[in-house]
Amino acid sequence: MKTFFNRFKSAIVALSGGADSAAVLKLVSEHLPLENILAVTCVNSHVFRYEIENARLIADTICINWKPFYIDYDDNFIKNGEEKCYYCKKSILAHINIIKESEKFDVIFDGTNLDDLNDYRPGVKAISEYNVLSPLKELRLTKADSFQIVNKVFKNIYFHDESCIATRILNKHIQTEDIVKIEKIEDKLRDTYPGIRVRVGDNIKVEFKKLRKLDKTDIEFLEKIIKFHYADKHIQINY
Template structure:
């Protein structure tokens, strides 16, 4: 039944550009697009701005290579509104990304832009979704009532080519009480890179005078674990307070 529904859905399109973030959801969309439209009708593009984790960019490259579709990395302008770090910064970021994706889509004569938005995303505050409507982006998972569980099932086999899905949110979301700068983004990247594979889903939240360590999934930490985390943070940040939420 799922396959029949997806077949009918994809019959509305002849070609597409997949906004491939390097996370599970957009990887699942790329897989479906290749299956139902054929790899010759599918392109993938990935934003490689400094707020995107390097491991996710590498994920995207490997995923596109696995499915044998053209992969286009691109930069965007980071708007003044985004760098000011308002609550709805994701909208300003997404708007610039989609503006560039639209240029790429038109350049190659593709039918539509697909992204990885799914039913689970509706549970969170996601101001970037407004931009999806403004640029007529389609979301195959959401429109077919699929969530993250479906995406995880569809992409689990990618581990065999060295793709590891972990954080799936950009570094700018870690900066809580100040403007977004390249220096802060790089420090967050380096710190999380040094801890990510030992402590999956770790998130380094940067506040004005302290670092708050969180985990998307509950984790049990020993005293030694906390010492290791503090040591790595102190390598890149000079802050008086570090709190670790396990």
């Protein structure tokens, strides 16, 4: 680990507010001078607000400068095709790369971990295009390793295993109206039902990344919260 980080004098960390990028920021802070590290976070509407607040708290906890930023959405992201994650990641990294070049940082780090290699992730192509390095992957650290690191340091921050709001929108263009509704719904349900995904298309599909047995009361509660925002849609709960 020392050999890996000592190649660099300064670094930008793409800090999403999740466990992986938080773990990367912590590792970087142990090997580079704190004044030579910058944490940056995209704060567009498709990013959960609680994760943005997490990012601010993470950087503050270990005394790292934090910079929030907005991007211009690529039309191909808005169209919500299979490669939307690539176009989103590309727009984000393009902006971070401008910061890197203008402020003369050596490298951009992201939070890709070893387990991510087992999934199809269109955004990986953008990471390669901008020469972003992934310390967790390079050091063969997994998601479990990330949680082990962050749980020791960020004791007052709760990390969910999250993906952005745009991944919840199916078979139609990404619209601000849906983003706002989905965030309000999941904010009310996330702590009670960890790993919940409320996917919006012609109908509503509710999924759980972590298995949890639901009873009649659970189902009625879920339907009540969702129907408040999507009264005209059929709700399918998968568990």
